[in-house]
Amino acid sequence: xxxxKALVRYSNLQKYSTPSWAVxxxxxxxxxxxxxxxxxxxxxxxxxxxxxxxxxxxxxQRLAACVQIAxxxxxxxxxxxxxxxEELVCTIKSRHDLFPELCRAIRAMHPxxxxxxxxxxxxxxxxxxxAWMEQELQPPRSE
Numbered sequence: 001x002x003x004x005k006a007l008v009r010y011s012n013l014q015k016y017s018t019p020s021w022a023v024x025x026x027x028x029x030x031x032x033x034x035x036x037x038x039x040x041x042x043x044x045x046x047x048x049x050x051x052x053x054x055x056x057x058x059x060x061q062r063l064a065a066c067v068q069i070a071x072x073x074x075x076x077x078x079x080x081x082x083x084x085x086e087e088l089v090c091t092i093k094s095r096h097d098l099f100p101e102l103c104r105a106i107r108a109m110h111p112x113x114x115x116x117x118x119x120x121x122x123x124x125x126x127x128x129x130x131a132w133m134e135q136e137l138q139p140p141r142s143e
Contacts, residue, residue, distance in 0.1 A: 037095060037121065038121070038133060039119045039121055040094075041091075041102060042089060042092070042119075043116050044087040044089050044115075045087065045111060048088060050088075050111055051069045054090060054110070057109060061138075062136065062138040063102045063138065064092045064102070065133040066092075066133075068090070068091040069089070073085075097140055
């Protein structure tokens with residue numbers, strides 16, 4: 001029941017055209033609150049050394065507050081063939097206004113010819129975690 005109400009409530013937010021609106025869930029209560037546009041960016045690399053080098057660089061530049069590194073098995077089409085490989089997925093916590101610079105930094109260091117760089121919006125999060133992210137990232141830029 002609460003989940004279906006959340007979906008209805010979320011669909012009502014479509015009237016807001018800015019990505020700075022999010023639904024915050026506190027138990028059964030839903031609140032609308034303006035917040036910066038946080039994102040999670042995903043990329044994959046072939047080995048741990050590349051993943052750690054990329055993560056360290058993004059953290060040092062304050063383009064990421066956190067980078068999680070996890071193994072994954074990938075199947076994909078490449079140059080007309082189906083390929084398979086073991087990779088490491090890097091999940092990068094950042095903010096929307098930093099995405100262009102984050103993308104450039106990933107491309108500059110990435111070992112792949114065509115790197116996966118996908119960003120998804122964070123529509124809600126724990127207030128304390130988002131506050132921590134804000135402290136660790138570069139100061140906000142206008143979007």
